[in-house]
Amino acid sequence: xxxxxxxxxxxxxxxxxxxxxxxxxxxxxxxxxxxxxxxxxxxxxxxxxxxxxxxxxxxxxxxxxxxxxxxxxxxxxxxxxxxxxxxxxxxxxxxxxxxxxxxxxxxxxxxxxxxxxxxxxxxxxxxxxxxxxxxxxxxxxxxxxxxxxxxxxxxxxxxxxxxxxxxxxxxxxxxxxxxxxxxxxxxxxxxxxxxxxxxxxxxxxxxxxxxxxxxxxxxxxxxxxxxxxxxxxxxxxxxxxxxxxxxxxxxxxxxxxxxxxxxxxxxxxxxxxxxxxxxxxxxxxxxxxxxxxxxxxxxxxxxxxxxxxxxxxxxxxxxxxxxxxxxxxxxxxxxxxxxxxxxxxxxxxxxxxxxxxxxxxxxxxxxxxxxxxxxxxxxxxxxxxxxxxxxxxxxxxxxxxxxxxxxxxxxxxxxxxxxxxxxxxxxxxxxxxxxxxxxxxxxxxxxxxxxxxxxxxxxxxxxxxxxxxxxxxxxxxxxxxx
Amino acid sequence: xxxxxxxxxxxxxxxxxxxxxxxxxxxxxxxxxxxxxxxxxxxxxxxxxxxxxxxxxxxxxxxxxxxxxxxxxxxxxxxxxxxxxxxxxxxxxxxxxxxx
Numbered sequence: 060x061x062x063x064x065x066x067x068x069x070x071x072x073x074x075x076x077x078x079x080x081x082x083x084x085x086x087x088x089x090x091x092x093x094x095x096x097x098x099x100x101x102x103x104x105x106x107x108x109x110x111x112x113x114x115x116x117x118x119x120x121x122x123x124x125x126x127x128x129x130x131x132x133x134x135x136x137x138x139x140x141x142x143x144x145x146x147x148x149x150x151x152x153x154x155x156x157x158x159x160x161x162x163x164x165x166x167x168x169x170x171x172x173x174x175x176x177x178x179x180x181x182x183x184x185x186x187x188x189x190x191x192x193x194x195x196x197x198x199x200x201x202x203x204x205x206x207x208x209x210x211x212x213x214x215x216x217x218x219x220x221x222x223x224x225x226x227x228x229x230x231x232x233x234x235x236x237x238x239x240x241x242x243x244x245x246x247x248x249x250x251x252x253x254x255x256x257x258x259x260x261x262x263x264x265x266x267x268x269x270x271x272x273x274x275x276x277x278x279x280x281x282x283x284x285x286x287x288x289x290x291x292x293x294x295x296x297x298x299x300x301x302x303x304x305x306x307x308x309x310x311x312x313x314x315x316x317x318x319x320x321x322x323x324x325x326x327x328x329x330x331x332x333x334x335x336x337x338x339x340x341x342x343x344x345x346x347x348x349x350x351x352x353x354x355x356x357x358x359x360x361x362x363x364x365x366x367x368x369x370x371x372x373x374x375x376x377x378x379x380x381x382x383x384x385x386x387x388x389x390x391x392x393x394x395x396x397x398x399x400x401x402x403x404x405x406x407x408x409x410x411x412x413x414x415x416x417x418x419x420x421x422x423x424x425x426x427x428x429x430x431x432x433x434x435x436x437x438x439x440x441x442x443x444x445x446x447x448x449x450x451x452x453x454x455x456x457x458x459x460x461x462x463x464x465x466x467x468x469x470x471x472x473x474x475x476x477x478x479x480x481x482x483x484x485x486x487x488x489x490x491x492x493x494x495x496x497x498x499x500x501x502x503x504x505x506x507x508x509x510x511x512x513x514x515x516x517x518x519x520x521x522x523x524x525x526x527x528x529x530x531x532x533x534x535x536x537x538x539x540x541x
Numbered sequence: 542x543x544x545x546x547x548x549x550x551x552x553x554x555x556x557x558x559x560x561x562x563x564x565x566x567x568x569x570x571x572x573x574x575x576x577x578x579x580x581x582x583x584x585x586x587x588x589x590x591x592x593x594x595x596x597x598x599x600x601x602x603x604x605x606x607x608x609x610x611x612x613x614x615x616x617x618x619x620x621x622x623x624x625x626x627x628x629x630x631x632x633x634x635x636x637x638x639x640x641x
Contacts, residue, residue: 153621246601260601286609290600293607358584369561376562378634383627389637391562399564407563408573412580414561415552425584430597432587437598470579486601514602 061086062216063537066125066273069219073124080113080124083219087126087170091217099192100202100212102131103139104171112168120166122280127162128218130209131172132179133264134253135159138169142255143187144177146401147381156253157285158222158264165280173221174208177403178372179229179257181205182475185466186405193462194237195538197502200459203233209267210237214505214538220268220277224254226261227360228454228479231491234267235454235507238493238536240524241267242274245514246486247292249278250285258367259290261360261483270534271492271525275299278517294515302522307342310523313447314345317353318478323456330495330506331453334527338451341526346447350439355432356481361473362416362429363484368406369413375401408469437485444513449523452478454491454507458499478509488512490520493533505533550574551581 061083064072072078088106095101109126116124129135132142134152136159141147159169176186184192184207192207194200195215202211206223210233213221223230225243234241242265249264256262266277279300284293314335319328339345377383377397384396402410416425443450456477465472482489494508508527512520528534554570554577565573619632628635 150625153617153624247604260599284607289607289609290602291607292602292604355587355590358586361580362584362587373562377627378636380625381627387637390639392564393637394562395564398562402563404569404572407565407569408576410561410563411552411554411557411573412577414557415577418557418560424588427597428587428592430599431592431595432590433598434595435590469576470583473580483601 062090063269064219065270066122066220066268066276067270069125070123073118080116080118081110083124084109084113084126084170087217087219090215091171094215094217097193097198098195098211098215098217099190100174100208100215100217102141102143102172102174102189102208105138109168109170116168117166121276122162123166125167125219126170127167128171128173128209128212128221129159129169130206130221130223131175132224132255133158133222134255135169139172140255142178143175143189144401144403144406145188145382146375146398150381154253157250157287158281159253161280161283167280170218173206173212176205176207177406178255178368179205179224179226180368180405180409182228182232182472183460183465184208184233185462186403188403191462194459196238196504197459199461200504201236201462203236203455203459205229206267207233210234210239210241213237213239213267213269216537220266220273222264223267224262224264225483226257227364227483228476230265230267231479231489231507231509232455232476234491235509236459236505238505238533238538239267239269240271240274240490240492240534241265242278242490242517243482243488244278244282244517245488247290248294248488248517249281250283250288250291252285252287256371258364259371260367261364263483271521271528272300272303274490275303275521297518299518299521302518303525305522305526307338307523307526310343310449311447312338312343312345313348313443313450315350315353315443315450315452316347317350318452323453324458324497326497327453327455327457327506330497331451331508334494334508335451337530338523338527341530343523348443348446348450350443350481352432352435352439353481356436356484357473357477359429359432359436359484360476360480361412362425363433365409365413366417366426367413369410369417372406372410405469433484436481440485440487440513448512448519449516450511452509454478454509458497458504458506482511487514488517488520490524492524492528494531495533551578
C-alpha cells in the first residue's frame, strides 16, 4: 500500500520512474484529506507549495522526492510555526531550521505542520492549544507526545516520515504508542538551530519513520555540525546505514532491573521479554544490570526542564512576534496579560515551577541538587556501558492511554515518561521500535521496545534494531482502516 | 490578586507569577498550588541522597560553547525582522509608553 511505503522502497520506485514525486505527494494528499479530520495529526499543510517542491525534486540525491512531515516546533521559512501555542499564533518563520536546510540538501522537502503538546510540554498531545490528536489504532486514545502529531500522521499513512523533538521521550514515547520507529540522537548530534527551544540542555531533533533503515537514512541527512548551534558537535561524517544487516554475534544487551518493576503493564512486559528472547536467539547475550539512580530521574528532570523552560519562554513577551494582549495599558501589563492569554495551563504551571526552583533561596535546594543528581544518573549509564553495548527496556510502561485520562493530574502525566527521560539527562542516544501488540477492549495497541546506547553509538543501535525488525513483522501491520 | 489562597501551600503562586510576568486568576493560583504541592512532594525524593563532592552537570556533553569563525554574513533584513511584529511603525517595534 503506497501510503505506508518506506522511504527506501519509495526511493526505488522514484529512481526507476515507476512513480513521480508528484504522484507520491498526491497519494499522501489523498490520505490527509480523508483521514486527517479524524486523527487531527496536522495543524496545517500547504499542498500547493509542496507540489512545487515535488516538481523541482532532484532524484539523484539520497532523499530526492521524499516529503517529510514537520513538528510544529521546527521552523520552515514562510510556513507557520506556533509550537502549538496561542502565543505564537500567526507567526511565520523567517528562516529554515538547520535540519530543514539539511533535508533540502539531501533532496527531501517539508510537508505540513504536525501537532504537538504546547511547546512540547506533555506526553499526550492534549496540551496543544488548537486541538488534540487521536491515536490511529484507537481514536479514543492519545497518540502519546509531545511529537504525537508526527507519530499519528505516520501510523495513519499520512506521512512517509516525520521530524520530532525529544526532550524527555517526546519522539520515542509517541513512536511506541503509535507503532512506529522513533530515534533520539545523542545530544549534539543534530543542530537545534531553528527548533523553538523548550529545555536547551535536553532538546534533540530526530526522525520518526516506518522502518529502522528509514531512520538511519534520515539521520544521515539530519546529523552534522552547525556553526549556528554552539552545542552541535564536530564529528566525522558517518553513514548510519553502514551496519544494517550485520548479525548480533558479540553484542551484549543489558537488562536494567529498575526498568522491570511493578507499574509496567503485564502485556507490555510480556512483549518486551519476548523481544529480549528474540534478540538473544539472534546471537546477542543478555545480562542483568543496575541503574541505581533511576528512581530519581523524574524528579531531576522536572526541576531541570522547568528551570530551563521558564528561562527560554521569557522571550514570549508580546513585543516582537506572536500574540499581544489588547487589554494592556503599560509595558508590565503588556507582558503579564500577553502571557496569561497566550500560554496554556501546562505551560504556565511549568514556568511557575521553573521560576520557583531558580528563585533566590531555593536554587541550591532544587536546581543545584538536581544538577548533581544528573551527574549520578549519567554515571549509572557510564558504568552500565562499561559492561554492555546497549540497554533494552519498554519505551513506555503502558500502551496508549485514553484521552483525558491523565490531563487533570500533572504528576501522573509526568510519570508516563519514566523510562525515557534518563537518556536525555545523560545525553545518550535511544530508539523505540514496535515489538508487539497489547489487546485492550477488542483493539490492538502497539508496544514499543526501547534500545539505549552510549553517546555516539547510533550506528550500533540501528544494527540491533534492524536485526530485530528483520526477524519480526510488527512494523508491517498498519492500523485498521480508518 | 489575593495571596491568602496560597498560605497553606509550599509555593507562593501569586509572587512567582509576578516574577514570571504572568497574570494568573485566583482559580489558576489555587489549582497550581495544589498540583505543584504534589509535584514538589515527589521531587523531594532527591533530598535523601548524599551529594557531597558530586559535581553539578549543566550540559549533556563535555564539549560545549564551540565557537564558529567570526565571519560576516547577511542576517535578516529589517523588513523580515519586523514581519511578525504585533505593532510596528517607522521601522520600529511599538510598545506602550515606558517613560512619561
